[in-house]
Structure formats: structure tokens, C-alpha cells
Amino acid sequence: MNETFARYNRRTHVIGRAVTVATLLMLLGAPFCIGGILGAMPDLGAVARAFLSVGLVWTVSSVVEFLVYTPMLGAGGGYLAFITGNLINMKIPCAVNARDMVGAKTGTAENEIISTLSIATSSLVTILVLALGVLLLAPLQPVLQSPVLRPAFDNVVPALFGAMAYRYYRKNMDIALTPLVLTSALFIFVPSLTGSTSFMVIPSGGIAIAIAYLLYKKGRKGATE
Numbered sequence: 001m002n003e004t005f006a007r008y009n010r011r012t013h014v015i016g017r018a019v020t021v022a023t024l025l026m027l028l029g030a031p032f033c034i035g036g037i038l039g040a041m042p043d044l045g046a047v048a049r050a051f052l053s054v055g056l057v058w059t060v061s062s063v064v065e066f067l068v069y070t071p072m073l074g075a076g077g078g079y080l081a082f083i084t085g086n087l088i089n090m091k092i093p094c095a096v097n098a099r100d101m102v103g104a105k106t107g108t109a110e111n112e113i114i115s116t117l118s119i120a121t122s123s124l125v126t127i128l129v130l131a132l133g134v135l136l137l138a139p140l141q142p143v144l145q146s147p148v149l150r151p152a153f154d155n156v157v158p159a160l161f162g163a164m165a166y167r168y169y170r171k172n173m174d175i176a177l178t179p180l181v182l183t184s185a186l187f188i189f190v191p192s193l194t195g196s197t198s199f200m201v202i203p204s205g206g207i208a209i210a211i212a213y214l215l216y217k218k219g220r221k222g223a224t225e
Helices: 004-036 044-084 088-101 111-133 137-144 148-154 156-171 173-189 193-223
Strands: none
Touching: 004 044, 004 111, 044 088, 044 111, 044 193, 088 111, 088 156, 088 173, 111 137, 111 193, 156 173
């Protein structure tokens, strides 16, 4: 089993890296190809300045998301999730829910397989829903723009993550309470931080890790006394 899983992981990394490189080349090359064909190439100096203004910020966020999400998803799930995108809204909730349904543990072969299958299914469903959305965009436009339903659409993600987070907070309230209270207070008193939730993962995660470590040390000390 271990050797089979090791071969699976090696092959996953080979395919994942190749597809990632191909995806990056297509994403970066498409604008230049279109610009060259249409004779509307952008000013590369302006592009570089624009990238420096926002790219450096999102680079930090990207590294943080990679370090946080990859252990949760495993190799196959990680490649699929980062290539197809929409991690926070779709891929992470889908993988976490599937893992909890089957009782798989993070870092196990079962978690790798479940994460990969769930994210692949989520990606296919997303493509199907987007295709239907494009076809039905005109008929559904009055409904989607309805002032009655707009508040619901604006709060789908907070509601989703609130329901998921409660399950973990309830199991580890002594660890979750402090970062939850601190980050909630920051968002209340500094509303502009709500647009930087990825960066808030760093301090809140650091606080949670520190509390978990202190509780672990306290538990070990109590056990030896």
C-alpha cells in the first residue's frame, strides 16, 4: 500500500507540475498573443508598475494560502485546487466536508484521495454550473439583480464558513476563542481589514499555534507531575 501510494504521489507531482507550468504559460501568454494579433500591446512599463502596486501584496497572500491549504488537500487536491482556483469559496469547503463525511485524517492517504476526488468533482460541477449560467444569464438577470435577494448573495460565503467553522470551534474552543475574538474586534474597529482576510490568517494562525503549544506544554507538565 505504501509503495503504491508513493508511486501515485510521484506521478501526481509529475503531472501536476507539468499542468501548472502549462496553465501559467497560457494565462500569461494569452494577453500578449491577443495583443499581438490585434495590434494592441500594452505598455510593459505600466504593466510592471501596476504589478508592483498589487502583485507584491498578493504574492504574500499566495504563499500563505499555499502553506495553509496544501497540507489539508494533499498533492493531487492541491494541484487541482490551485490550477482551477476559487479555493476559499468552493474547493476548501468541499474538500473539508468530504473529509469529515468519511472520517479521513489530514496527512493520510485516505485524505489525499478524498480531497482529490472532491475537488475534481467540484471543478466539474463548477464548469457545468457556469455553462448553464452563461446560457441562462439573460432570463435570470432580473432575479439575480433583485434587491430582495442581493443581501443573500452577498452573505453566502460568510454563512458557509461560519457554519463550517462552528464545528471546529466547538471542539477546540480553548484554542479558537482568543484569535476569534481578536480578529472580530479588529474587523469591527478597522473595517478596511475585511478586504485583507488572507493576511489575517498569519497573525490569527500564529496565535492559535502559540496557544495550542502552550496547552500542549501544560498538559505534558501536568502529566509528569
